[in-house]
Amino acid sequence: GAVVSQHPSRVICKSGTSVKIECRSLDFQATTMFWYRQFPKQSLMLMATSNEGSKATYEQGVEKDKFLINHASLTLSTLTVTSAHPEDSSFYICSAGGQGSNQPQHFGDGTRLSIL
């Protein structure tokens, strides 16, 4: 089945650091990828839709200058959390659609971000 790889799986860094998270579709091309954030005991919250070759579409309340998204190829999208602060600590997950209009989304294994 389709596989989505996310890296790194865990990041611990100091406040003010910028952190880049990669999301790769390993066996299919994805013109669209999605980035989610999940706080403990809560559901996934969509942050933005990453579009290959164009600007990402951000959900209401998500700062585009804070969460930079780059989707430079059909198999790679990156999310950069700029100048991260403790409140940005969360579980970040990406997903990409399977080929075909009614195919389900496939998810990466997430990145646990901890800002000290």
Added chain:
Amino acid sequence: LAKTTQPISMDSYEGQEVNITCSHNNIATNDYITWYQQFPSQGPRFIIQGYKTKVTNEVASLFIPADRKSSTLSLPRVSLSDTAVYYCLVGPYNAGNNRKLIWGLGTSLAVNP
């Protein structure tokens, strides 16, 4: 996008069949129903998807009545490793990869020995 309602939690025992029902009263004609499983600190994993009637795969069955306003995920003979959060989602039928999904709180299933 259709809103879904599921029980917050369920308890079961090893070897039992577990049925989790999801309500989606305002499901649209083009919406598919998809179920995901999520373990702690992992991304969601696709379980099953359907549009109407019954769908079965190697891990679960999905029952969808004719009005499609609800669906039931059936897990046969659960084991301890099935302890997870199960999400029911409905999403629009779109061309290509553009499927924006709205996630509810899911059902936290605890399987006891």
